[in-house]
Amino acid sequence: MARSQSSATRKIAPATDVLLMATPTKNADLRWFSGFHASDPFPAFSVGGRKVGLLPLLEVGRAKQESAFDEVLNLTEIIADLRQTNPTAGVPDAIVFAAVQRGVHRFRVPADFPTGLFVRLGELGLDLTPVAGALFPTRWVKSKAELAGIRAGNRAACAGFKAVEKALAESKPNKKGKLFWKGAVLTSEILQDEVQAAVIRAGGLCDTGLICAPGDQAVDCHCQGFGPIHASQLLVLDIFPRDRASWNYGDMTRTYLKGKATPEQRRMVTAVKEAHGRIIKALRAGKTGAEIHRIPVDYFQSLGYHTGLVKGTYVGFFHGSGHGLGYDIHEEPFLSLRNPAPLQAGNAITVEPGLYYPGIGGCRFEDCVVITAKGCELLSKHPYRWEIA
Helix, strand or coil: CCCCHHHHHCCCCCCCCEEEEECCCCCHHHHHHHCCCCCCCEEEEEECCEEEEEECHHHHHHHHHHCCCCEEEEHHHHHHHHCCCCCCCCHHHHHHHHHHHCCCCEEEEECCCCHHHHHHHHHCCCEEEEECCCCCHHHHECCHHHHHHHHHHHHHHHHHHHHHHHHHHHCEECCCCEEEECCEECEHHHHHHHHHHHHHHCCEECCCCCEEEEHHHHHCCCCCCCCECECCCEEEEEECCEECCCCCECCEEEEEEECCCCHHHHHHHHHHHHHHHHHHHHCCCCCEHHHHHHHHHHHHHHCCCCCEEECCEEEECCCCCEEECCCCCCEEEEECCCCCCECCCCEEEEECCEEEECCCEEEECEEEEEECCCCEEECCCCCCCCEEC
């Protein structure tokens, strides 16, 4: 830990100001803190209740107009000035100069703070304390603007569902059940391209991919999916686009089948949809993630759906019931047995129970909600019609 001997032995007040060094397009904390979209890394810190950003020359003007910073400093100019007396001065020296000039010598930093920079700042005299948990716990309670962004991301996801539903409706199986569409074999890759195009036209971007997994591929619930689509085969379509305007993620899943389902498939889909509804009905502020997760776990067990390792493959319901989302696709709070913390009004979370068995396939339904004092409100809306003739 980069602390001087005197600060380690003397009783001093813990650091309250924060320091970040990241790229806001890749780091949700900095994106939330700065309110600024940039594709290159830069440092930023707090001074009391004020936010200070050190931006390279080409971003200074835009940051002054668009960001949430109270003060925008020209990082390029600061380094140039420092090099008049220290030819090797760089970003660490500029951070120390700007911080000390404003009376700050100690910072809290996120656990993923760059290691080399952490060491160098310590050598230059800053006292840095890594934060093991959330740097900004209030980030899990969403603003109206953030909720609007999540809704917009989900609207883009719905455009992707409509594109796949159209392709499946227009497709025809050959004698072996392989689907053909527009004169060619319909594949997962083709459907993924159709989703990407529809999402972009709707204002979103699937910047981390999507899942379009047919048949037993979906048993590995994060398998992206590949190859031909067949009739009477369950197809899990999980679309999680970022809204390009707000930079918030949406996240929705629907399950489809072209043709007629088997009794086993129909029973499993009905069970998953029922579990999905039970979770939504139970959600409210004060309930813990663990309490909520027990609902689908117990329900599936009551129906005889076994969860565990079978012949080297995990089957049943082996993932969480949901997760927070916003500037990150996966963030706190999580609906799982590992989360004993109570949900708060304003948390935006997914609801996504599923079941997965080789020979039957996978099924998952997923929507987004915002937690309220008395329940929850949907942030996504799309039909659950899963059988397509």
